[in-house]
Amino acid sequence: MSLIEAIISKKAGYEVTAGETLTLKADLAMTHDGSTPLAYRALKEMGAEVKIPEKIVICFDHTVPPNTVKSAEFQKIALEFVKKFNIKNFHPGGEGICHQILAENYVLPNMFVAGGDSHTCTHGAFGAFATGFGATDMAYIYATGETWIKVPETIRVNIVGENPNISPKDIILRVCKEIGKRAIYKAIEFGGEVVKKMDMSGRLTLCNMAIEMGAKTGVIEADEITFNYLREERGLSEEKINKLKREAIKVEEGNYIKEIFIDITEMEEQIALPHSPDNVKPISEVEGLEIDQVFIGSCTNGRIEDLRIVAKYLKGKKVHKDVKLIIIPASKKVYLKALKEGLIEIFIKAGAMICPPGCGPCLGAHQGVLAEGEVCLSTSNRNFRGRMGDPNSYIYLCSPKIAAISAVKGYITNEG
Ligand SMILES: CC(C)[C@H](C(=O)O)[C@@H](O)C(=O)O
Ligand code: SF4
Known part of the structure; x- marks a missing residue:
C-alpha cells in the first residue's frame, strides 16, 4: 500500500486500491477571490445551499487589493457569499496566500483537503490527501460536503545525499526535469534521508510543485x-499531538508504479527555463543571463525560511540598477516575523519593493507584469508563456538564494 492509499483508506473506513473510485467527505474546503464567485454561481445554478460552512475556508489572495473593477466586483460577490452562508474562516486581502493560510491554521495529517486552486497539492506535506478542484466541483462539495475521487497510483521519489548548496526548490525543479508531465493523475510520494530531515517549509515547497508534473x-x-x-507554529496541545501520533500512518512496503532516486551530493543549483517548469538546467548552463525583474514570493517560496535566506544575501548590498526586485511575504504572519527580525529593513535598504501578502505578480495580474522581451527570475512555480505579462516575456524559476544573489548582480548567478 502506498501512503496516499493508506490515507484515503483511513478516511474511507476500508482498504482502497489505486484506480478505484469512491466518495470522500472533505475535512477542509477552500476557495479564493478567483474561485469563490464561480463556485457561488454554480451553487446558485444547482439551486443548492452550503451544507458545510464550518469546513469552508475563504481567502482573498490572487489580486489584493483589487486591481481592476472586475476583480473588485469578484471580491464583492465573494464577500456576499461569506456573509450569506456565515463563513467564519474568512481571510480578507492582506492575510496571505490561501495555501500558506491553510498550512498556518488548518491542515492536519490524514485530512482530505479540497481546494479551488491547483496548488492545493501543497498540503500533502502534512501527510494529508490534498488536491485541487474546479469551481463547479467546489460548489458540489460546498453543497454536499463530499465528492468523488479516483485513488491515484503512486510515483515514489527518494532524495538522498548531502549538499549544503541545494535547497528544496532545487530538488523539486530537478524532480520536474526527471518526471516531466508523466505524473498525470498520480500521487508523488517524497521520501529518503533528505526529506526525512527537511523542515515543513521545504516539504511544502516540494509538494507545491507536484501539479506541475500533472500529479493529483x-x-x-x-x-x-x-x-x-x-506544536510550535500552530500551538496544538500535547493531547491533540498525541492523538495525531497514535493515528499517524507509517507505510513500510509501498505500492509504487515507479520509484526514482535522486542524489543531491554532486548536484548544482537548478533553473527552470521558459516556458515550462520541467525545462530545467543546472545553473552553470544559464549563468550570466541578464534579468529585468526578480520576484521572490508565492506559495512555493514566500515563507519566513525563504526570506531569511534572501536577507542573508541582500544584507548591505544594493539591487542592480537595471533590476526591479519585488518581494512578497506569503502571509501576514510571515510579514510580521520578517519585520520583527529586521528582514524587511534589509530588503528596503537594498532597493526591493515590498507588496502586501498575496499572490502578487505570480499569475501576471498585477504588481509587476512583464513587458515584451523582459526576463524575470522568479521563486514561484510556473513559467508558462505569457503567465506574468507579455507573451514574449521570459520567466526563469529558481530558489530564493539564486533570486537574491542574481538581483544584486543583474544576471543569473550563484556567486555573490
Ligand atoms: C487562479 C487559480 C485558479 C490558479 C490555480 O488554480 O492554480 C492560480 O492560483 C495559478 O497558480 O495559476
Ligand atoms: S502564489 Fe501563484 S501559484 Fe500560488 S496560488 Fe497564488 S497564483 Fe497560484
Whole structure:
C-alpha cells in the first residue's frame, strides 16, 4: 500500500486500491477571490445551499487589493457569499496566500483537503490527501460536503545525499526535469534521508510543485518534524499531538508504479527555463543571463525560511540598477516575523519593493507584469508563456538564494 492509499483508506473506513473510485467527505474546503464567485454561481445554478460552512475556508489572495473593477466586483460577490452562508474562516486581502493560510491554521495529517486552486497539492506535506478542484466541483462539495475521487497510483521519489548548496526548490525543479508531465493523475510520494530531515517549509515547497508534473497530489509521511511544527507554529496541545501520533500512518512496503532516486551530493543549483517548469538546467548552463525583474514570493517560496535566506544575501548590498526586485511575504504572519527580525529593513535598504501578502505578480495580474522581451527570475512555480505579462516575456524559476544573489548582480548567478 502506498501512503496516499493508506490515507484515503483511513478516511474511507476500508482498504482502497489505486484506480478505484469512491466518495470522500472533505475535512477542509477552500476557495479564493478567483474561485469563490464561480463556485457561488454554480451553487446558485444547482439551486443548492452550503451544507458545510464550518469546513469552508475563504481567502482573498490572487489580486489584493483589487486591481481592476472586475476583480473588485469578484471580491464583492465573494464577500456576499461569506456573509450569506456565515463563513467564519474568512481571510480578507492582506492575510496571505490561501495555501500558506491553510498550512498556518488548518491542515492536519490524514485530512482530505479540497481546494479551488491547483496548488492545493501543497498540503500533502502534512501527510494529508490534498488536491485541487474546479469551481463547479467546489460548489458540489460546498453543497454536499463530499465528492468523488479516483485513488491515484503512486510515483515514489527518494532524495538522498548531502549538499549544503541545494535547497528544496532545487530538488523539486530537478524532480520536474526527471518526471516531466508523466505524473498525470498520480500521487508523488517524497521520501529518503533528505526529506526525512527537511523542515515543513521545504516539504511544502516540494509538494507545491507536484501539479506541475500533472500529479493529483504530492505527499509526505507525517513524522516528528510535522508534529513539532503543529506544536510550535500552530500551538496544538500535547493531547491533540498525541492523538495525531497514535493515528499517524507509517507505510513500510509501498505500492509504487515507479520509484526514482535522486542524489543531491554532486548536484548544482537548478533553473527552470521558459516556458515550462520541467525545462530545467543546472545553473552553470544559464549563468550570466541578464534579468529585468526578480520576484521572490508565492506559495512555493514566500515563507519566513525563504526570506531569511534572501536577507542573508541582500544584507548591505544594493539591487542592480537595471533590476526591479519585488518581494512578497506569503502571509501576514510571515510579514510580521520578517519585520520583527529586521528582514524587511534589509530588503528596503537594498532597493526591493515590498507588496502586501498575496499572490502578487505570480499569475501576471498585477504588481509587476512583464513587458515584451523582459526576463524575470522568479521563486514561484510556473513559467508558462505569457503567465506574468507579455507573451514574449521570459520567466526563469529558481530558489530564493539564486533570486537574491542574481538581483544584486543583474544576471543569473550563484556567486555573490
Ligand atoms: C487562479 C487559480 C485558479 C490558479 C490555480 O488554480 O492554480 C492560480 O492560483 C495559478 O497558480 O495559476
Ligand atoms: S502564489 Fe501563484 S501559484 Fe500560488 S496560488 Fe497564488 S497564483 Fe497560484
